[in-house]
Amino acid sequence: MNNDHPSTMNRRHALKWLTGSAAATAVAPAIAAPTETEAAPLAYPLRSAFHDPDFSKPATGSWQRLLSQQELKTTKALADLILPKDDHGPAASEVGVSEFIDEWVSAPYEPQRDDSEVVRGGLGWLNTESFRRFEKRFDELGLEQQSQIIDDICDPATSVSPTGTKFFVQFRQLALSGYYTHSATWKHLGYVGNVTLAGAYPGVPQEVIEKLGLQDVA
Amino acid sequence: MPLLLDRKTKPQYDVIVVGSGAGGGMAALRLALDGVKVLMIEAGRNYDPVTETPMFHTPEMAPLRGDKTKDRPFGHYDATVNGGWQVPGEPYTNKPGTEGNFWWWRARMLGGRTNHWGRISLRFGEFDFMPKSRDGLGVDWPMKYADIAPWYDKVEQLIGVYGDNDGIANAPNSSPGVLLPPPKPRVGELIAKKSGKKMGVPIVAAHRAVLSQPLDWKNIPKQLFPNNPKAQEIIGKDMMLRAPCFWATDCLRGCSIRANFQSTTVLIPPALATGNLDIITDAMVREIIVDSSGKATAVHYIDKTTRRDAVVKARVVILAASTCETSRILLNSKSKDKAGLANSSGQVGKNLMDSVGTSLGSHIPMMENLPPMNEDGAGGLHVYSPWWLVNEHSKLGFARGYHIEMGGGKKMPSVGGFKGLDSTSPGIYGSKLKQEAMRYYGAQFSFSGRGEMIPNKDCYHDIDSNVVDQWGIPVARFHWKWSDHEIKQAEHMQNTFAELLEGMGGKATPLKGEAAIKKPGEIIHEVGTARMGTKASESVTNQYCQTWDVKNLFLMDGSVLPSNPDKNPTLTILALAWRSCEWLMDEMKAQRI
Numbered sequence: 001m002n003n004d005h006p007s008t009m010n011r012r013h014a015l016k017w018l019t020g021s022a023a024a025t026a027v028a029p030a031i032a033a034p035t036e037t038e039a040a041p042l043a044y045p046l047r048s049a050f051h052d053p054d055f056s057k058p059a060t061g062s063w064q065r066l067l068s069q070q071e072l073k074t075t076k077a078l079a080d081l082i083l084p085k086d087d088h089g090p091a092a093s094e095v096g097v098s099e100f101i102d103e104w105v106s107a108p109y110e111p112q113r114d115d116s117e118v119v120r121g122g123l124g125w126l127n128t129e130s131f132r133r134f135e136k137r138f139d140e141l142g143l144e145q146q147s148q149i150i151d152d153i154c155d156p157a158t159s160v161s162p163t164g165t166k167f168f169v170q171f172r173q174l175a176l177s178g179y180y181t182h183s184a185t186w187k188h189l190g191y192v193g194n195v196t197l198a199g200a201y202p203g204v205p206q207e208v209i210e211k212l213g214l215q216d217v218a
Numbered sequence: 219m220p221l222l223l224d225r226k227t228k229p230q231y232d233v234i235v236v237g238s239g240a241g242g243g244m245a246a247l248r249l250a251l252d253g254v255k256v257l258m259i260e261a262g263r264n265y266d267p268v269t270e271t272p273m274f275h276t277p278e279m280a281p282l283r284g285d286k287t288k289d290r291p292f293g294h295y296d297a298t299v300n301g302g303w304q305v306p307g308e309p310y311t312n313k314p315g316t317e318g319n320f321w322w323w324r325a326r327m328l329g330g331r332t333n334h335w336g337r338i339s340l341r342f343g344e345f346d347f348m349p350k351s352r353d354g355l356g357v358d359w360p361m362k363y364a365d366i367a368p369w370y371d372k373v374e375q376l377i378g379v380y381g382d383n384d385g386i387a388n389a390p391n392s393s394p395g396v397l398l399p400p401p402k403p404r405v406g407e408l409i410a411k412k413s414g415k416k417m418g419v420p421i422v423a424a425h426r427a428v429l430s431q432p433l434d435w436k437n438i439p440k441q442l443f444p445n446n447p448k449a450q451e452i453i454g455k456d457m458m459l460r461a462p463c464f465w466a467t468d469c470l471r472g473c474s475i476r477a478n479f480q481s482t483t484v485l486i487p488p489a490l491a492t493g494n495l496d497i498i499t500d501a502m503v504r505e506i507i508v509d510s511s512g513k514a515t516a517v518h519y520i521d522k523t524t525r526r527d528a529v530v531k532a533r534v535v536i537l538a539a540s541t542c543e544t545s546r547i548l549l550n551s552k553s554k555d556k557a558g559l560a561n562s563s564g565q566v567g568k569n570l571m572d573s574v575g576t577s578l579g580s581h582i583p584m585m586e587n588l589p590p591m592n593e594d595g596a597g598g599l600h601v602y603s604p605w606w607l608v609n610e611h612s613k614l615g616f617a618r619g620y621h622i623e624m625g626g627g628k629k630m631p632s633v634g635g636f637k638g639l640d641s642t643s644p645g646i647y648g649s650k651l652k653q654e655a656m657r658y659y660g661a662q663f664s665f666s667g668r669g670e671m672i673p674n675k676d677c678y679h680d681i682d683s684n685v686v687d688q689w690g691i692p693v694a695r696f697h698w699k700w701s702d703h704e705i706k707q708a709e710h711m712q713n714t715f716a717e718l719l720e721g722m723g724g725k726a727t728p729l730k731g732e733a734a735i736k737k738p739g740e741i742i743h744e745v746g747t748a749r750m751g752t753k754a755s756e757s758v759t760n761q762y763c764q765t766w767d768v769k770n771l772f773l774m775d776g777s778v779l780p781s782n783p784d785k786n787p788t789l790t791i792l793a794l795a796w797r798s799c800e801w802l803m804d805e806m807k808a809q810r811i
Contacts, residue, residue: 039524048306050289052263052299055272058279081647088652100283109287155645169640172647176636176655181277181284188652189659191628193594194274196464200430201595203402208591212584217411218403 060099066106066116070137074123075101077139079175081146089188092179100178101171115170122167129164220490221264222498225521227530231257231496232806234517234532236503236547239330240788241538241775243481243489244373244795250494251449252803257530258497259519261539262300262326267333267482271297271474273467277632285633293632297333297472297480301325303739307688313680313697320570320679320696321739322542328499329482330540331742332788336598337427337469337478339379340621340785341370343388345608349781353617355672355703357780360752360761363390369793371396375438376453377479377792378460380596381425389604398430400600401465404593406585406627406663406722407601413721414603419622419714424602427479427789428469429462448492456488468630469597478597501528502689505551506535506559506771514559514771520689534770534802534811536763538795541776542570542679545747546694548758549681558681560765560773565758566748567680569673570696571782573743574620575736576708578715579664580724581638585627586661593628593660605784616706620669620784622714628660638662665718667711670784671704673746677738698738708734745776745787763798770811774798 049062067075079092079101092098105116129149130138138146153164154172179185186192209218233249235242238260246258272295277284280294291302303321312319325331345352347359347366371393380398383391400423403411411421435457443449460483461475469478476483489495500522507516507529516531537544545567549558558566605619629635636655639646643654676699685693712728719726728734751757754766759778765771774795776787805811 037527039526061281086649177633180631183276190590192590193592201401201465204405214408
């Protein structure tokens with residue numbers, strides 16, 4: 001540190017620089033006046049759970065859930081039909097997909113509210129169709145009967161019901177989102193990150209470089 | 219106690235720094251290392267990335283599986299807390315007649331927006347400092363590249379930046395030994411590089427503020443602070459405590475091991491270690507107080523935790539509150555000319571610029587069915603394209619360039635990540651759907667452009683005298699209009715990206731016209747509202763960030779940038795703040811301030 005630096009000079013000098021001159025100080029009432037006011041209550045909380053979440057604890061959306069017990073059962077049945085337990089991973093219901101869809105359609109945001117109408121309307125439609133064909137709720141049907149209904153709406157190219165198709169496409173998308181955002185599905189999917197690696201980043205394996213013909217740029 | 223938990227500042231300081239991001243953090247560190255007594259005033263809350271960063275948290279631990287919402291615009295785990303384009307109780311308005319509503323990002327937290335950024339650290343080049351001399355548009359800087367080059371080296375050495383020296387025009391090399399080695403490219407980045415090669419688009423190592431290896435803590439501090447043993451010791455110790463990247467977790471979450479650059483992990487801890495820095499958080503500045511001789515004497519702030527008004531004095535005031543917040547404070551501060559403080563030129567609030575942004579992506583069939591590979595990497599891109607047509611503007615129909623950012627591949631799965639299956643695999647469900655998901659997962663790639671906009675008279679902010687925020691401070695009011703230069707540039711980006719994607723075996727339809735360009739403010743590179751220049755009549759500060767009108771008032775954030783080159787502004791804000799603080803200390807020693 002330099003000895004001639006302002007911060008190491010004595011207080012009297014420092015004050016002199018700070019105020020410039022006595023005259024200037026006298027005509028600056030904002031500074032001469034008391035420098036603080038009394039405290040007052042806040043209009044908004046300083047820390048909002050939405051803007052400033054606590055990352056230390058796992059959490060789902062704090063809003064109230066809208067789906068009824070019956071809607072949840074239908075959701076679970078359809079999600080498991082779309083993403084069943086098999087060699088490629090757990091069933092949708094084992095990784096919280098129906099709870100995620102409930103959280104999603106209940107969320108207080110505009111895009112989710114739009115989805116909510118499609119999904120809840122579709123769940124109702126599904127049971128109506130199920131009663132009409134089999135006199136049972138969708139979740140009470142066997143896989144074959146469930147598939148019979150879904151096969152009629154799942155493909156936009158061959159669908160018998162545009163409303164049913166809109167629902168299925170939306171629901172399948174939500175089910176895929178809920179399914180693959182659960183870390184228990186990642187090994188099967190082929191995502192092997194989110195772990196520490198020591199040393200330099202390894203880059204692309206040589207056999208992949210060769211398979212794709214990237215030797216000239218690697 | 220350096221972090222003022224009791225909410226009481228000392229009555230006076232040598233220097234008050236308003237803001238704690240890139241500019242404020244750098245100013246506080248540089249001054250405190252030389253013994254200057256500094257108070258930092260931050261409008262947001264205290265924030266500690268070491269304990270608060272959600273490093274390995276998975277989506278199932280978060281609301282809506284971590285998806286974006288209007289409250290968390292970059293997803294649940296984004297580092298920005300109490301911030302975004304909308305902040306409760308802190309509105310802003312757009313002026314009637316504006317052609318596009320400006321989105322104003324705020325980060326109300328210690329470290330500001332350095333906690334959330336891409337860490338892309340590109341030097342402005344030789345041409346970037348003299349745009350008007352080259353094409354007659356905008357204004358030249360009051361300095362040349364050579365004037366600031368040594369400080370770019372210093373900043374890169376201090377914070378740690380990986381990259382290569384490629385010798386590309388207007389994309390300057392760093393001095394030998396300054397850059398850290400870049401990580402190897404991911405597979406999609408290599409395929410893009412091959413496609414770029416066919417088109418003549420160079421794809422080279424990105425420059426990012428991430429430690430790809432430990433910093434040389436034994437030698438760098440001696441080079442940076444040759445005559446200051448205490449600074450060497452503090453910086454050396456701090457560098458030793460920064461771990462290199464372990465190739466996991468997205469940089470936008472922040473970094474608890476301090477491998478990437480945030481003001482809160484790289485600048486503020488050593489600044490506090492000097493014992494010369496006090497910090498008061500949750501303190502919103504209302505105005506700068508000026509005496510009758512026109513000198514700044516104090517800063518008036520509102521303690522947000524108690525709604526108490528307070529005034530604290532200093533010999534010098536540095537505003538680094540973020541571009542539009544700095545100009546808002548100036549416009550809200552009283553002065554003789556009633557047009558706001560330091561505004562005899564009338565330029566405060568004018569010349570607002572953001573980056574031109576656009577993106578385009580597609581499915582890339584050759585990336586299907588690849589074996590599992592860990593592509594997390596450095597938590598951001600490993601390669602980029604510097605602007606390659608810098609000498610071709612006469613043929614292009616727009617005046618300034620852009621760089622290309624890119625990414626894709628086997629990222630951590632996210633909500634909506636399988637949207638492509640709607641078109642590739644309609645009607646499929648059951649085990650077959652999982653096979654489709656496995657096949658398509660990680661086979662997407664996209665490009666984003668970041669381009670230079672030219673300042674124009676229709677892009678500015680002033681003060682809306684009819685609206686105040688919850689602290690009673692009049693709010694900023696924005697006005698915006700893109701010029702044809704930006705729209706044509708965005709179209710060029712779209713066409714280039716479509717061609718690059720096609721060369722990779724993908725297919726995408728480029729957007730046209732104004733639809734091609736993202737929202738003003740959406741790229742969060744707003745700069746220019748108190749530009750530096752050579753004359754007091756047409757600029758707000760000199761090249762050392764000192765305002766022409768108030769000699770002891772400095773602006774050390776993006777507000778002083780006279781132009782907004784395509785290179786993201788953070789590195790330049792850091793270099794300018796460092797350079798300006800050294801000049802400021804010389805002026806103080808010479809008692810000119």
